[in-house]
Amino acid sequence: DELVDQMIDDLYDGMKEEIEEGVNILLSRGWAPYDVLTKPLVGGMTIVGNDFRDGILFVPEVLLAAGAMKAGMAILKPLLAETGAPTIGRMVIGTVKGDIHDIGKNLVAMMMEGAGFEIVDLGINNPAEEYIAALKEQNADILGMSALLTTTMPYMKVVIDTLKEQGIRDDYIVLVGGAPLNEEFGRAIGADAYCRDAAVAVETAKSFVA
Numbered sequence: 001d002e003l004v005d006q007m008i009d010d011l012y013d014g015m016k017e018e019i020e021e022g023v024n025i026l027l028s029r030g031w032a033p034y035d036v037l038t039k040p041l042v043g044g045m046t047i048v049g050n051d052f053r054d055g056i057l058f059v060p061e062v063l064l065a066a067g068a069m070k071a072g073m074a075i076l077k078p079l080l081a082e083t084g085a086p087t088i089g090r091m092v093i094g095t096v097k098g099d100i101h102d103i104g105k106n107l108v109a110m111m112m113e114g115a116g117f118e119i120v121d122l123g124i125n126n127p128a129e130e131y132i133a134a135l136k137e138q139n140a141d142i143l144g145m146s147a148l149l150t151t152t153m154p155y156m157k158v159v160i161d162t163l164k165e166q167g168i169r170d171d172y173i174v175l176v177g178g179a180p181l182n183e184e185f186g187r188a189i190g191a192d193a194y195c196r197d198a199a200v201a202v203e204t205a206k207s208f209v210a
């Protein structure tokens with residue numbers, strides 16, 4: 001699709017308005033919101049990530065791309081959350097301490113909301129105390145943690161260990177996700193499940209609360 005290719009280029013170049021326009025055009029052509037999210041937006045961000053890794057793009061450019069991605073997501077959010085599903089559980093979600101990546105976490109929050117979960121979004125850079133206070137205050141069922149850096153993902157274990165020390169680990173379903181994680185890591189730190197992407201997070205959360 002020509003427009004999708006154009007949007008991938010526009011995302012790469014951080015062209016916020018063009019992304020908004022492209023999202024609206026795809027929707028008007030009858031595209032499902034989830035496909036608009038995954039093909040041009042997540043697809044574009046994958047290319048940005050590769051070039052960032054390879055030293056072709058730098059933080060300022062990546063921030064612009066992230067801004068364009070967020071603008072597109074803002075249009076899709078109400079559509080993804082529009083299922084009218086009854087509330088099936090409450091999740092506290094946030095990115096771990098030391099980590100400021102929030103696009104993936106926002107996407108998970110959005111899709112979970114669409115599936116009927118109530119979401120308490122703690123944002124980025126969360127210490128264990130922050131998660132735990134929110135879990136208690138909000139009487140949540142699920143804890144979701146996101147990490148995008150190999151240097152911050154071990155902090156997830158700190159949070160789980162703190163829950164254990166307080167004797168409340170088993171009061172919550174703990175789901176973890178983020179690009180550098182895998183199944184084995186999830187098991188090793190004592191999470192209930194690793195979620196590869198937002199759709200898997202929804203399915204996994206549903207399977208636990210059902």
Ligand code: B1M
Pocket residue numbers: 042045046048049050052053054059060062063066098099100101102103104105107108143144145146147148149150151175176177178179180195196197198199201
């Ligand atoms: Co950063 N960054 N970044 N970055 N960045 C990565 C992660 C990196 C892989 C890029 C690279 O080198 N290829 C690399 C990490 C390398 C490593 O750890 N081994 C990296 C680096 C090094 C850094 C800095 C250290 C760079 C620097 O300053 N020198 C710095 C760190 C700052 C910090 O956090 N302390 C940094 C900064 C930034 C920006 C600020 C410029 C920007 C973030 C903007 C923002 O988030 N608001 C940024 C971005 C955008 C990226 C990449 C390009 C894209 C991340 C993203 O949004 N992906 C990323 C490269 C990459 O991942 N390929 C990169 C799209 C998103 C939809 O996917 O987040 O994976 P993702 O989420 C998925 C799944 O992982 C899963 O579901 C989501 C949806 O399907 N998931 C969950 C995620 N969280 C979940 C939680 C769940 C369940 C599933 O809970 C239940």
